[in-house]
Amino acid sequence: MPQWSDYTNGQRIKILRGREITQPQLAERCGLSVVTIQKAEQDKVLSLTTLLRIAGALGVDTSVILGQQAPRRAMSMDDRAMLRELSRAVHDSWVGLLPRTVAAPSADELRAAVDACWARYWEGHYAEAGAIVAPLLEAATAHRHEQPHDRQATAWGLISDAHRLAAYVANLMGARDLAYAAIGHAQEAAESAADNMRHALVTSGRAWVYLRDSRLKAALDLAEKSAVDIEPRFSRATPGELVAYGSHVNFAAVVAARLEKKERAKEFLSQSHAAGARLGEEIAAHGTRWGPVSATTQAVGVNVGLGRIGKALALADDIKDVSALSPAAQNRYSMDLALAQAHARQWDASLDTLEETLTKAPEWSRHQVLPGVIVEKVGRASTARLRRVSKLLGVSNPVTGGFDTATEKSAL
Known part of the structure; x- marks a missing residue:
């Protein structure tokens, strides 16, 4: 199977264009003639101006067209366009560069938008979630600008939530640099909000970015810290605290399993099961969901990671209904x-x-x-x-x- 660098520039443009868009449609998006697009795909002429316009229309870096890096697997043109817009919103909103048309909604409206975005994310509609996050970042920033300096904690918390969402979408779609930037902004915003729960959630999110970047030891250190920081007293914990703790201590079990630290993984699993049992049902809070079904199904994956295949299959045999997930x-x-x-x-x-x-x-x-x-x-x-x-x-x-x-x- 050819490597991406084995193709010519013209072939790479044609592959990126795919079946989703015709040459005339690409020409219209670029503001170029169809003849120019044809010559580019035939490797006859590809000026710098044409290269930049085609890259922008296809939603990729110029280095992808030039074969210096491969496109991300399974990335459609709409996905690439979404990530470019999300990247713009993450970087621009953080330094206060907002479109003039951005309105400043209320805190309640922003919370509803955050919840809606998490819902799309957990339904598996990642591109749609990312498309919602970009304007959400701008709206949350505009909201903060309207608050008195000594009353901005709530606004900073919402900005932290929006950046954490951006980091999750970017990380899952392989945009690692964007994920690092967004989770860093989320951490700074959580500190400005003086919110220990949000800070722990962001720490766990950074651990996930590390895990996908193969920084396993650093991921485990952060995952453990996040779980310890939000560990509640079960006798008086709120459902939201149990959801946050159960889901994040389970993530610590996942990372420990990847590092083959079996005893620590088992200990974390025990805690995640305890949180699920205490909840008694699946409950959504803090951008995640946890309960007894989550604890059992997640344990299947952790046991696979530990090499305990018989245990994983035995757990799966006892799982009859996952509709609550x-x-x-x-x-x-x-x-x-x-x-x-x-x-x-x-x-x-x-x-x-x-x-x-x-x-x-x-x-x-x-x-x-x-x-x-x-x-x-x-x-x-x-x-x-x-x-x-x-x-x-x-x-x-x-x-x-x-x-x-x-x-x-x-x-x-």
Whole structure:
């Protein structure tokens, strides 16, 4: 399979344009003639002005067209455009550069917008969530500017929430530099808000960025700190405190499992189960959701990470109903189950689980690494159904899946 650098500039433009947009449509977006686009794709002429305009219209850096870096996997043109707009909003709003048309909504209106954005995120509509976050960042900043200097804590808290959302979307879609910038802004805003809970949530968010950047030890240190900072007294903890603690101590278990620190992972899992049991049902708070079903389904993935495949499958056998989970959490559980089945050499069962999720949630799936890991693992068994599942993933090589050879340790 050719590497991205093996193509010519013209071929890369044509690939990035894809089936979503015709040459005339690209020309219109660039403010160029169709002939200019044709010459660029035929490698006849590509001036600096044409390069910059085409890159902007396609939503990529010029380095991608020039073959100096590959485009992000499964990234559509709409995804790229969303990330560019999100990047602009993250950087510009932080230094106070706001469009003149931005209005300053009330704090209640901003809270409702944050909740709506988290809902889209946990439904697996990441591009839509990112599209909402960009104007949310600007509106939250405008709101803060209207508050007296000594009454800005609430506004800073909302800005922290918006930047944490931006970091989550960017991190999940592979825009690591943007994720680092946004989570850094979220941390500074949480400190200005003097809100210990928000600060701990941001710390856990930074740990997730570290995990996806393969900085595992630093991720574990931050994940543990976040869990300790918000550990409540169970006898008098509010539901919101239990949700935050349960979900974030579970994340600490995930990271510990990636580092093969089995005893610490088991200890964290025990605490996450205790929080879920105390809640008694799935409850949403602080941009996440937790409860007894979440604790059990998440434990499946942690046990796979620990190499306890029998334990993971036994837990899965006891899970009868996951409808209380968010769509994204349901999909993630299915991927953990498919991976456990692949480890157990239950090839057909693994492909059944994977194919069902890919068919049900194609938008969610294309932003995940784990489906490719599963395809690669099952591919070694040479099953007859593998090619169909690979096609759902949008890859041509059923053995490697066309993915970077990412290990399961970084496939969160």
